[in-house]
Amino acid sequence: MDQFVREPKGIQKWWDDFELSGQNVVWREKTYGDNVAVYKNQEACKAMAATVAYKVANQNFHRGDAALGNLQWGTTYLNPGTVDGECNMTHGHFHKADPICDEYYYGISGEGFLLFWDGADDFYVEKVFPGSLHYISGVYAHRIINSGDSVLAVAAASLPATRQDHAVIETRPFPYRCFKRDGQVVWEKA
Ligand SMILES: [Fe+2]
Numbered sequence: 001m002d003q004f005v006r007e008p009k010g011i012q013k014w015w016d017d018f019e020l021s022g023q024n025v026v027w028r029e030k031t032y033g034d035n036v037a038v039y040k041n042q043e044a045c046k047a048m049a050a051t052v053a054y055k056v057a058n059q060n061f062h063r064g065d066a067a068l069g070n071l072q073w074g075t076t077y078l079n080p081g082t083v084d085g086e087c088n089m090t091h092g093h094f095h096k097a098d099p100i101c102d103e104y105y106y107g108i109s110g111e112g113f114l115l116f117w118d119g120a121d122d123f124y125v126e127k128v129f130p131g132s133l134h135y136i137s138g139v140y141a142h143r144i145i146n147s148g149d150s151v152l153a154v155a156a157a158s159l160p161a162t163r164q165d166h167a168v169i170e171t172r173p174f175p176y177r178c179f180k181r182d183g184q185v186v187w188e189k190a
Contacts, residue, residue, distance in 0.1 A: 010059050012075065014130075018109045018153040020057040020075040027057050032083065035091050037170040040177055040190075041084035053088055054078040066160035068101075075108070075155045078146040085179045087112070092143030092174060094119065096165040099138040103158040107132035110152035115174055116140040123175045128154060138162075141169065145178045147185050 010022025033049025036042050058074040060066075081088045092115070095101045105114060107128040114134050117123040119141060126134055128144065136142050146152035173190045180186070 010073065012073070012108075012155060014108055018075070018077070018151075020059065020073070020155070022059055024061050024063070025057055025059045026063070027055060029055050030091070035089075038089070038091055038173065039083045040086055044084040048083065051081075052079060053081075054090060060160050062160055068098075068159065068161045070160055071157060072160045073155065073157055075153060076144060078110075078112070078144060078152040078154075080110075080146055080149050080151065082180055085181055087145050087147050087178045087180055087185075089115075089145040089178070090143050091166055092141055092169045093164040093166045094141040094168055095138040095162050096168065097163040098159075098161070101138045101159045101162040103136040103138070103142070103156060103162075105134040105136060105142075105144070106155045106157075107134075108153040108155055110146060110150045111148035112152045112154075113145045113147060113178060114154075115143045115145060115176070115178075117142075117174050119168075119172075125176075125178075128152065141174065143169075143174060147178060147180060 012020050030053050032051050032053045036045045039045040055077045060072040062070040112128045113125040115125050177188050
């Protein structure tokens with residue numbers, strides 16, 4: 001008989017560096033250069049292209065062969081910073097092909113916002129802070145925004161089989177943009 005009492009398959013720290021570690025955890029980095037298309041001032045974004053905007057740690061036991069119903073856990077670590085005043089943010093995506101695929105986000109560290117948009121007239125943000133829990137219906141595009149002065153860490157439980165649509169965000173921007181001016185959060189219509 002295999003060992004009956006075992007260590008967990010992963011650890012999601014809610015202290016110190018808030019790191020996700022464990023089996024099948026893969027890290028990737030996004031630079032500002034990867035997300036030029038989603039910022040208002042694209043020239044300013046290009047000027048800081050090599051700077052890391054955020055890191056993502058992802059535990060996925062179905063990498064490459066995911067079926068609908070399989071789950072993954074991912075934690076995004078957004079650095080504080082702005083592009084010509086616009087707060088650092090994730091690219092954002094729709095689950096356009098699979099709107100039945102919901103998602104949960106969970107704030108671990110830092111402060112910011114989760115922006116929702118149904119692709120039409122319905123859009124809003126939820127405050128993100130340590131302990132905030134966010135149900136995301138699959139019909140809403142979603143993006144995390146760091147409006148604070150420290151790393152914003154947000155965990156997510158999602159379906160790896162979801163076909164994320166990033167491209168549409170680049171041709172049709174989210175209706176509102178988040179800026180930080182003189183230490184204050186300012187929302188501007190896109
Ligand atoms: Fe998603």
